Amino acid sequence: MSRLYGDPIEVWTRDGEPAQFVWRDRLYLVRRVLDSWVVAREWWKTGEGDPGERRFWRVEASPGREVGSYELRYDTAGNGWLLMRAWD
């Protein structure tokens, strides 16, 4: 079961993929990338400029010993990362 969060996080990437991130004051290390996809923004609704796209990663990561699955999102327009969901 997953829970929706939507918290802003800080992410370090390697080769274009997230390698580690900080969420709620804990550092998570990414073990592996399960899936990744992209969703283009609904450009016809937004104003001027390139609306960009949102990149999603589902990763297996752990802050210490427990491994869990997390969904991260990067928005090219806002240049920011969010943690969208987490699975226990």
Place this chain on the structure above:
Amino acid sequence: MAAPFPHLHVSSAYSMRYGTAFPEALVGRALEHGMDILALTDRDGLYGAVKHAHACAEAGIAPVLGVDLALAVPASAFTPVPGMRPPRPRTAPKQEDRVTVLARGRGWSRLARLVTAAHHAGERGAPQVTRELVGEWAGAADPRGFGADDGLVVLLGPRSDVGRAVAERRDEHARTLLGLWRAAVPGVVVELVDQYGFRDATTAVRMLGLAESMGVPAVLTNAVRYLDPADHQVGDVLDAARQLVPLHPRHLDRTTSHAYLKGGKEMAQVAAKVCAGDGERVARLLATTRRLAEACAMNPLDLLALRNSPPALHLPEVGGDPVPMLRGRVEDGLARRGLGRSAEARRRLADEMAIIERKRLSGYFIAVAGITDMIRGMGIRCAVRGSGAGSLVNYLIGIGEVNPLDHGLLMERFLSEGRVGLPDIDVDVESARRLDCYRAIFDRYGESQVACVSMMETYRARSAIRDVAGAMGLPPHEIDAIAKAFPHIRARQITASLHDLPELRESRLGEAGLDRVFRLAERLDGLPRHIALHPCGVLVGNAGLRDRTPVERSLLEFPMSQFDKDDVEEAGLLKLDVLGVRMQSAMAYALSEIERVDGVVVELDRQSGDGSDARPEVQYVPHDDQDTYDMICASRTLGCFQIESPGQRELVAKLEPRKIHDLIVDISLFRPGPVNSDMVTPYLEARHGWRKPYYPHERLREALKETHGVVVFHEQVLKIISVMTGRDLSFAEKLRRTLDTPEGRDRVRRTFVPLARANGFDDAAVERAWKVLDAFGAFGFCKAHAAAFALPTYQSAWLKRHHAAAFFAGVLTHEPGMYPPRVIIDEARQCGVKILPLDINKSGRHWQVERLGPRVRVRVRPSELGPAADPRRRADDFRISEIGKGYALRVPFSAIKGVSEAEVDRMVAGQPYTSMADFWDRARPSRPTLERIVQVGGLDALHDLHPGGPRWRPGELTRRDLVARVGELDRASAAGVRTGPRRSRHHGPRAAGPPPGTAAVQLPLGFSEHLPPGELPEMTETEMVEAELEILGIDVSRHVISFYDELLDELGVVRSKDLLRRRNGQEILVAGVKVATQTPAVRSGQRVIFTTLDDSTGPIDLTFFESVQGRCASTVFGSWLLLAKGVVRRTGTRAVSLRAVDCWNLADLAALRRSRGIEEVRALVARTPEESEAVGGRAIEYANGFRLSPYADLGPAVTTPPGRLWHASPGSSGPTAA
């Protein structure tokens, strides 16, 4: 170094309303990526195949050809239950399943046949395949895994039935489906696509697993739709437009922008993602992809037949050896045309036959001659057009009626050694019977041997705005208003035109927040929207035609090749153009009317008889009838072919043609090039003897004397080159075609000058000759074209002069010209033809002639009789109002707005009628139709009505009384169920009982009251004309402008018939009904608006230059009745036009006069206008200094709606009806 990645699944712009990039651009991008193989797999057809092969050949890349087809939906077990709503149609991405089929290196003909089969299964426009169908055409198996090398390979990607099953996690089902595919088709491959969409990667991984477990090869593609990621916006708009839905993620095919032509490195990344980083799997995937690409790479020359040496032509089947057949026919032709003894003819014939036989084209000529014979045998008028008129062979075997030897036409313009490409024979037939011709061709040759040609309708400004605005969700009426505000410009000119054109600046569309719509619409510029039947091309071939080209069903069910006219030639197919020309139909109709009314047979195509014709009344049409030329020189050519436009009327008045050759020159000169390079003035001056003709050298006199030293025809350019260089005309033709561009001219000069010097000409002469070629070589006109056109031009003028009423009847029925019906009617009136109103007992289905008295004999004066009077005096004496005297035209039933063909049939069949009720009973018109008939006077004669004059007429029946009675009749017949014809109880014969065959019906009693006459007022003249305009589109009783006579007299407006008496430079007022607006190309590069008004005494031509368009453009385009202030410009002894200074809507001025009085109007008209901003836009500049406004007429217009009251050329903005 790994081999470059080959893209195997690519959709170009020829995947209509799906792809966004043209094949040339895709090939260019592939080249940049260092790729050496590129596939094109458009949706539903091979529309772009030839262009792709061409671009690849140019770039040195190997093409792969394929197609992306929909899978047929298996018959649904769902039977609709009444009351239950049927399931909504699926929109993307849940649309139909699709597979991609590639042709192996030699598999083109199987691919073409499969596509043809797909289009013939299911409904037209929705091609589909089944496994079995693909299996039928796929070819044999092969141990190496991809099928035989002349077969087909199927790619099963995520959109296929297998892919969907995998995505839905129905693994067993996916395995079954894949097994079925493998059994049906030897070459089956799993296609992996990952565009970073939500489930793409998981599906791809699972498909790879499935392929590996079943031992099916797997390849990687990117299902390309775009050139660059940013193009995905265009793709989204196309998806929405195609499905007629607004933009919303659930309707879009993809929600990412990754479907572009990625480079090798990016594809390697995708491969790594799909193979989860397993290096061995990645290598295997890429190697298999590469292996398949190499197996499917084809030699472009296999498709581009014309580029082979010799060209691999596809020859028509003529039932025998074509060479002796053609030789026999031309011999017969020599005898038949009376040329058996002519040495010149024999020499020319030998030359032509040599080339024809060398190029193996004998069969083509035999086939075309067979077709034209067949068409004429059906009684349909058929005339050759274009450069084909220059071929003696065409004349001898009866394809055309123009003798090239008479006019000095050269065959090299049509067929010569040096001309790469195939000859194209064009014939004009009656437009109304063009489809009959097509059917006859298909019946005779069989569907498998002939096909029509297609063409792509592309997005232009109006259609692009409509689709984009619709996708963005704007309301329909707003979209309509925005789109119609623009002239028929290209989509990419939209934002520029908002700024440049005064009428759009005034509309303030630029400020309406629509810039996003406009910017997107611009990006749709030139993209194909849908395929259409080319209006004239017909391919003639043999039973192997469908091995060369795929064929689909067109709207009229004629089989249509998916190649356009250029592709068809590249593929080595021979084509005949059968053009429907409305003037031919109009003339045929006129001939039938002349025979019906006067009992005279006019042999329009024969100049004289041989005395053996036994028919009592036969008229021939010699080409030197001076009466006809009188009319032309007086510029009363409205309605005639080619010479009716205001510019042409001015030119013929100045040129004063007196023979066919003069008409040939006139037609050749009337084009932007000559008009603006100033070839016209020197010609006219030399012709009238005001200047000596200039010949660069004595030896060129022979070629140029027919046009007084001015180079007008291509043929003359050829002769100049040939004489000066001493080489043959074939060589000259090659040089002539290179003169189009500045670089070309340089190249020609470097060849021409030394050859001419070597041929013995001195430097000065060579220089003079070169100057002429440099300036005019690119602007000549093909004399054969002009000669072919001059014939119907003359014939139409002859008919107008000698049988005016019948001629106008033909023109009104078939509408061949630029002017709408009311203008033609007005011209007919001015020619002395009476216009009789609609009459239910006398009107016919179409416009018909009625003779008003005994026949006027001897209409044609033989040209030998009497001394030839001075032509100028003859023209001055010419009285236009005499030519139609004694005849009338009757308004037909078909002119009634909204009438149906069935109604017209009934109304004509039931004539004569005794009363309105009788008409209602037997003709059964609909209620609106009968009301309209009454309103325009169809029953006036029968019931003795006299509208116009006093409104109140106690005791007299009026039109309004009749309209009221229509309502009563309608109610009487609507009450009660009937099974037979209507029977009204009060009118019509009293039957003894119910008529046999009708069920006994109870008629409601006491239902229809008898309306006593004189209760309702009669229509005034104004109301009559208003009704006529509305219902017929013509002011029959009285010219509309006459209602403004008082106002015009008070303002001192000058009438058309008095214009010639005005001095040059005088400023006057004119007024009239707008008849036409045009924005042709003019020399200075400005946009000029030409407007013609008609004030019932003749035409008035106005010119609006850019300096006044700022304040006038909207009024000119938007109003119907105009008052204009202009300066008189005399352009010839009988030609006058006005340079407009200001203009007003006449209806507005009349309203102003009513409310504030005439003094206000006078003050308004006398105002001095302020300067306003002109038309913008950068002029297009040609190398010789000729500049063209970007808003001058370009390209064909979208069809205008019916009921138009004036002519608007494509460069005109605004609505096209009053």
